[in-house]
Amino acid sequence: MNRVQGVDVIDTVVFHNFKALRNTSLRLSLFNLVIGPNGSGKTSLIQALQQLRTLSQFPLGDAAMQSRSGGPEIAFTFTAPYSGIVARLGCTSDVLCDFLHVDCLDTASWLEVKCRLATLRTYVLDHDAMAQSSVRADSAVLESNGGNLAAVLAARQHEAPLAFARMEAELLRLLPEFTGIVIEDDSGGRVRFSLGIDGAGEPVRAENLSQGALYLLGLLVLSFDPTPPAVVCIEEIDRGVHPRMLREVRDVLYRLSYPESFGEKREPVQVITTTHSPYMLDQFRDHPDEVVITQKLGHEARFERLSDRLDLPELLREGTLGDMWFSGVLGGVPEQQ
Amino acid sequence: MKVAFLSESPADEAVLRVLVDAILGEPAQITPAGFRARGWPNVLQVLPAVIRHLHFNTDVETLVVTCDSDDSPVHTEAHEAPQYYHPHCRMCQLRAVFRQTSKRFPIAHGRLKVRRVVGVAVPALEAWLLCGRDSDVSEGAWINGQLAGRPPYTRAELKFRIYQTERPSLPHEIECALRETERHRRDLRRLEYDFPGFAALMKDLKSPA
Numbered sequence: 001m002n003r004v005q006g007v008d009v010i011d012t013v014v015f016h017n018f019k020a021l022r023n024t025s026l027r028l029s030l031f032n033l034v035i036g037p038n039g040s041g042k043t044s045l046i047q048a049l050q051q052l053r054t055l056s057q058f059p060l061g062d063a064a065m066q067s068r069s070g071g072p073e074i075a076f077t078f079t080a081p082y083s084g085i086v087a088r089l090g091c092t093s094d095v096l097c098d099f100l101h102v103d104c105l106d107t108a109s110w111l112e113v114k115c116r117l118a119t120l121r122t123y124v125l126d127h128d129a130m131a132q133s134s135v136r137a138d139s140a141v142l143e144s145n146g147g148n149l150a151a152v153l154a155a156r157q158h159e160a161p162l163a164f165a166r167m168e169a170e171l172l173r174l175l176p177e178f179t180g181i182v183i184e185d186d187s188g189g190r191v192r193f194s195l196g197i198d199g200a201g202e203p204v205r206a207e208n209l210s211q212g213a214l215y216l217l218g219l220l221v222l223s224f225d226p227t228p229p230a231v232v233c234i235e236e237i238d239r240g241v242h243p244r245m246l247r248e249v250r251d252v253l254y255r256l257s258y259p260e261s262f263g264e265k266r267e268p269v270q271v272i273t274t275t276h277s278p279y280m281l282d283q284f285r286d287h288p289d290e291v292v293i294t295q296k297l298g299h300e301a302r303f304e305r306l307s308d309r310l311d312l313p314e315l316l317r318e319g320t321l322g323d324m325w326f327s328g329v330l331g332g333v334p335e336q337q
Numbered sequence: 338m339k340v341a342f343l344s345e346s347p348a349d350e351a352v353l354r355v356l357v358d359a360i361l362g363e364p365a366q367i368t369p370a371g372f373r374a375r376g377w378p379n380v381l382q383v384l385p386a387v388i389r390h391l392h393f394n395t396d397v398e399t400l401v402v403t404c405d406s407d408d409s410p411v412h413t414e415a416h417e418a419p420q421y422y423h424p425h426c427r428m429c430q431l432r433a434v435f436r437q438t439s440k441r442f443p444i445a446h447g448r449l450k451v452r453r454v455v456g457v458a459v460p461a462l463e464a465w466l467l468c469g470r471d472s473d474v475s476e477g478a479w480i481n482g483q484l485a486g487r488p489p490y491t492r493a494e495l496k497f498r499i500y501q502t503e504r505p506s507l508p509h510e511i512e513c514a515l516r517e518t519e520r521h522r523r524d525l526r527r528l529e530y531d532f533p534g535f536a537a538l539m540k541d542l543k544s545p546a
Contacts, residue, residue: 173508244373247346251506261502282375286493286503317409320375 009270010049010231011077018072019044019095024302026292031257032272033284035325036294037334040301042274046122046233048074048097049272051089053120055100056113072097082113119229123222127214127240131206133192136185141229146218150206153221154183154191160226167224174220174248175213178204212240216249223255231270232256238277250283278322285321288312293325293332306330340365341395341451343372343380343387343402348510349462352518353401356535357454359522360542368397380404381430385438391451392442399452402431403538405461407492411480412457412534428537431455456538460488463495465535466517468528471498475531 010028015021021041034042052074072091077083084106090099104110122144129147138148139155157164168181179196182203186192194203195213206214222232234253241249255262256269275281284291284306291306306312306321315324324330340357344350350371358364372387374380384402391397404427406412412428415421423429432455439450458465459476467474473489482489497503499513521528529536 247507251504254504255506258502258504261504262506279375285376286496313408316376317407318378320379322375323379 009079011079011083012075013045013048014075015041015044015048016073016075017094018048018074018091018097020296020299020301021045022300026303027305028270028272029290030268030270031254031287031290032270032292033281033290034272034274034292034294034303035276035281036301036332037296040294040296040332041303042294043235045303046235046272046274048089049120049231049233050122051097052076052087052100053117055089055098056087056102056117058100060100060102060110078113082109085110085113087113116230120231120233121222121229122233122235123218124235125215125218125239127211130214130218131209133186133190136189136191142218142221146214149214149218149221150183150191150193153181153193156221156224157181157183163224163226167220170224170252171217171220174216174245178213210240212242212245215240216245216252219249219252223252228256228266228269230267231272233272235274236276237273238275238280243277243279246277246280247283250280278320278326280322281325282320282322285316288321291321293330295331296335298335304331338365338399339368339395339397340399340401341368341372341387341391341397343374343384343400345374345376345380345404346510347371347373347507348514349403351511352462352466352514353403353456355515355518355522356525356538357401357542359525360539365399368395374404377404377407377409377427381434384431384434388435388438388451392439393445396446397451398448399454399542401454401456401538401542403456403458403462404431405492406457406459406534408460408483408488411459411476411483412537413480428455428457428534431457452541452544454538454541456541457534459532459534461492461495462514463492463499465521465528465532466499466514467495468531469520470517476533477531 009030012025012027014025016023019041020039021044034045036042072094074089074097076087078085084104086103088101089097090101091097102110121141124145126145129145130149132147134148134151136151136154139151142148142152172178177198179198182194182196184192192206194205195209196203237249237253238246253271253273257271259266259268289305289307293304293306294301295304315329325332338361342350342353344353354367374383388400391400406427410423410426412426416423416426416429422433432453435453442450459479464474478489493503499517500510529539
């Protein structure tokens with residue numbers, strides 16, 4: 001499993017009686033691609049991380065857990081040097097976890113973890129929202145649905161021109177029909193963007209761009225963030241993208257987790273992402289330790305690491321990872337009635 | 338010569354384009370979008386359709402197919418015997434697909450069939466790239482390792498030696514691959530000698546249609 005010395009990331013998440021995740025745990029690595037059928041806990045995992053972030057920013061409550069006895073609970077541990085900390089989300093109902101209890105002897109360590117968690121971001125990008133103009137001042141971080149993309153681009157261009165230029169160059173490499181990102185003022189303190197197009201045509205306004213182009217741009221904005229968060233969760237990374245481009249999408253995300261492989265000097269970002277595309281899964285043939293399969297049986301789901309499959313080398317002689325997943329050999333498929 | 342490629346990645350295709358030009362001694366006419374397979378055994382699955390498509394719908398003369406051997410049995414001289422077929426050798430399998438797919442083709446676009454050009458990189462294309470630079474890397478070394486039950490290197494190690502990372506970006510992968518291929522482009526003899534899986538590709542390409 002890929003871990004980077006000295007980089008604090010979330011180590012494990014343990015679920016008890018939370019939605020379909022009745023009794024399962026997941027050891028997170030630096031990069032995690034989660035696959036599985038609908039309703040098997042992929043989004044629940046990301047929601048749990050989001051809730052940890054939210055509650056960790058409040059003062060810690062009473063030491064006594066206020067959750068129901070035997071009720072839902074989600075526990076988190078962290079990598080060294082914070083391995084002594086256990087954060088538990090307690091739940092008032094089967095789906096609502098709104099208490100955080102932290103077992104930690106060293107308050108300073110928790111404060112450091114808390115600072116890291118404050119940067120955690122979760123994304124379900126929405127191309128309609130991404131195409132809208134946005135308030136120029138609303139540019140601190142890309143919103144969960146990418147809705148302030150125009151403002152983030154404008155700020156990035158102004159405040160981090162080198163990072164912006166590198167991101168733009170990568171966009172133009174991936175979408176060679178375009179010539180550049182054009183950012184313009186809109187009415188009421190808002191800003192909008194277009195992509196210049198090869199030839200003499202007018203730039204293509206954001207609302208006329210393809211979904212795939214908008215999603216790629218959103219991922220690039222995250223990937224080339226000069227001050228990225230400690231943890232990024234992104235749902236459905238394959239959306240709108242041609243299967244032959246999925247290798248590029250994987251690489252855009254690898255840039256976050258493995259900056260040194262891309263010539264960048266910064267701390268790695270822990271990435272947790274999901275897909276329903278067998279073609280995206282194919283991209284992880286050489287790194288099965290980065291793939292998590294959610295297995296759903298009846299109303300209960302659990303997590304498994306693909307690299308724990310001892311017969312994986314034999315399976316890969318018979319078919320691609322994507323084929324093996326679709327066939328059901330790897331599990332992580334919908335149940336038949 | 339009008340040439341189409343079926344390979345496992347854009348980086349593989351970039352390398353093959355250079356090598357094919359070097360073998361032919363002149364630039365081939367390349368079909369704009371290369372055919373792509375998602376690794377083995379997807380190469381085997383899509384190959385019949387690609388052959389049929391090229392034969393009936395295009396005037397392409399030659400289809401170059403390459404794949405990695407991974408840890409499958411390596412094609413040897415013994416496999417070249419008439420009527421011999423090794424069910425797990427990828428060279429034997431790919432040649433058989435060509436044979437079976439094209440055997441009842443009618444003449445189309447002025448030719449009886451699309452010329453078969455098959456190469457198998459042992460154990461991966463990165464070994465071809467390291468040929469002449471890393472004396473430990475050769476098809477013979479790999480076969481000896483297989484026989485001893487201790488492969489001399491892994492695919493991941495070969496990739497790291499070329500790209501200096503386990504996760505190269507595609508542009509970095511292509512740039513490194515083409516840099517190494519430049520050495521072969523000038524002189525193919527070492528690659529031909531150390532890697533019979535490449536020599537077979539050369540022989541196919543030079544054979545009469």
